[in-house]
Amino acid sequence: MTSQTRSSAEQGLWDALSRVNDPEIHRPITELGMVGELRVDEAGAAEVPLKLTIAGCPAAQRIEREVREATLAAPGITAAAIDVSVMNPAERQAFVELVRGPARPVQFGPDSLTRVIAVTSGKGGVGKSSLTASLAVALAQRGLSVGLVDADVFGFSIPGILGLSRDGVTAQPTRVGDMILPPETHGVKVISIGMFLGDADPRSTAVSWRGPMLHRTIEQFLRDVWFGDIDVLLLDLPPGTGDIAISIGQLLPQAEVLVVTTPQEAAADVAVRSALVARQTGQRVIGVIENMAGLAQPDGTVLELFGTGGGAAVVDRLNSSESAAGQPPVKLLGSVPLSPDFRAGGDSGSPAVLTRPDDPAAAVVLEIAGRIAAQGRGLAGKSLGVTPTR
């Protein structure tokens, strides 16, 4: 049925339904082939065939409710019968191609306008995942559309920190054909290896893969997981200078890199090394974040549990290294103090940047997010697709 063959009541209903968005794709269901040939009889009774992408679609109830409400609110409609079915394979393939385009390139290549920021550290346990998740939420709160890839395949913790994994059960991505839609939480689209373990409990499941398998997994995350037009993609890398860091360098050479360290000298040493690997693969280090800095005591003194100066030391060494030639100077973006509430927010899946923005650690992370958002993406080396005129 086309707009020419619809009665005016049917056209009014179609227009009303075009204001209902698919909650995962964020586009009108009428554009996505999810509404079939609708009918309105002379008494104003409407029949709406609604096609869901897959059986058991997690958003099914919400879509059906919104379609019913929109139908009953359309001009002249007196009754609504919503006939829910599931797309056949050809319709599903058409849906995927409509959303993603016919080809399946690795997303976020050199011509993408999405800023890609990989977060790295030398040592484990310095708070890299907590900061990456909190920065993602803070950037989303500033109105940016944000994706987050948990590439820390051995130590994946992002689903837990963001409340997508509770009591051993982790949110699952929706699969439509070969397209994977990442779960969204606190405004961030998140994908993690922890979401691909089937029924295994992520708390007690080890992922022990060699380099090629890791490379393929990251490549699949960037090819099959559909993030849409996002402003920023954050990647939580495993600590150190291993296979994943090198894969990211190959797959996303335009990625910018944030380095997380603690104030401790031993952490600073290895943090510098991980940043140098990133530079070797062509990535630009945009800043250093010092985490686990002094904890304020009730008597006003500050407990420097991990010493002081690690963040500044990493900045100095990166700026004085030979690899700094031709690079903009690296800055210390902030020093995040130790904070029991910040830790507790991550443990409970409710990041302190949302629930306790005045917490000293959360406040610094919010400030850093503001600084990163203000930097914008460097367009050096990027083809803008314009030809100079004389």
Ligand SMILES: Nc1ncnc2c1ncn2[C@@H]1O[C@H](COP(=O)(O)OP(=O)(O)OP(=O)(O)O)[C@@H](O)[C@H]1O
């Ligand atoms: N500023 C902070 N104050 C208090 N606790 C913190 C802070 N930052 C991180 N933590 C806590 O430290 C622990 C380690 O943090 P996290 O898992 O983010 O580190 P990581 O560097 O990603 O570790 P790995 O890479 O080894 O997985 C967590 O329990 C986290 O809640």
